[in-house]
Amino acid sequence: MRIATWNVNSIKARLPRVVEWLGAAAPEVVCLQETKCEDQNFPAMEIEDLGYNIAIHGQKSYNGVAILSKRPIEDVQTGLPGDDGDEQARYIEATVEGVRICGLYLPNGNPVPGPKFDYKLGWMDRLIERAQELLSLEETFIMAGDYNVCPTNDDVFDPAGFADDALCQPESRNRFRQLLNLGLTDGVHVFNPQPHFYTYWDYQRGAWQKDHGLRIDHLLLSPQATDRLMASGVDKGPRGEPKASDHTPAWIELSEPNA
């Protein structure tokens, strides 16, 4: 079962690219971020025509997450627990063939310091709590999405230039590391440990052409999921297409259960 994550930066603007990639790569499960539309405006039919079931949690203009799956989707939950006042559509969970899929769009957090950075850190604390809960239930789960965290300076094309950025702050990195210290595995990194293995390139300043990127899209695996991890990677193809998102898909491959 191949599971991918892709921040599409508007599902409506990106629909031709998404349809093209789903048809060619055909992952079993995809977590999308920054869909940027309300649920009733999500282009569901075009994606269902490719054989996908859909679970969505959107809002107008900003944020928005979705899970696409060729296999049946069960037990959908939207919103990250821990703050009933949080109106931002950044988190969705659903079960596919016994695997709990957690799709997330972690707050960017800039500028530092400020209320947006505080929100980011609080959101990460809630994500850690959710991971602890799923671990205590001994679930097989994947937390996949745009984490807006560069785990180390090897994940940044210009560490000095990003020293003051929310994506690289010690507080952000500490919380990401807390997830790993709970026993989660960075699925892409296991098979691709080389530095500068990016998933995002800014639209500005020719970042793509110069390979001035960041590694901020991650798939973290529970121990039970890690036991089934067969392969992983980043598909840079979509970033080079016309009208591309600034992110490109990252993916992991799990063996079938009891294989």
Added chain:
DNA sequence: ATGGTTGTGTTACAA
């Protein structure tokens, strides 16, 4: 050169 780009949706804001 205090720049540059994309998207939503309005002429600002987020990334």
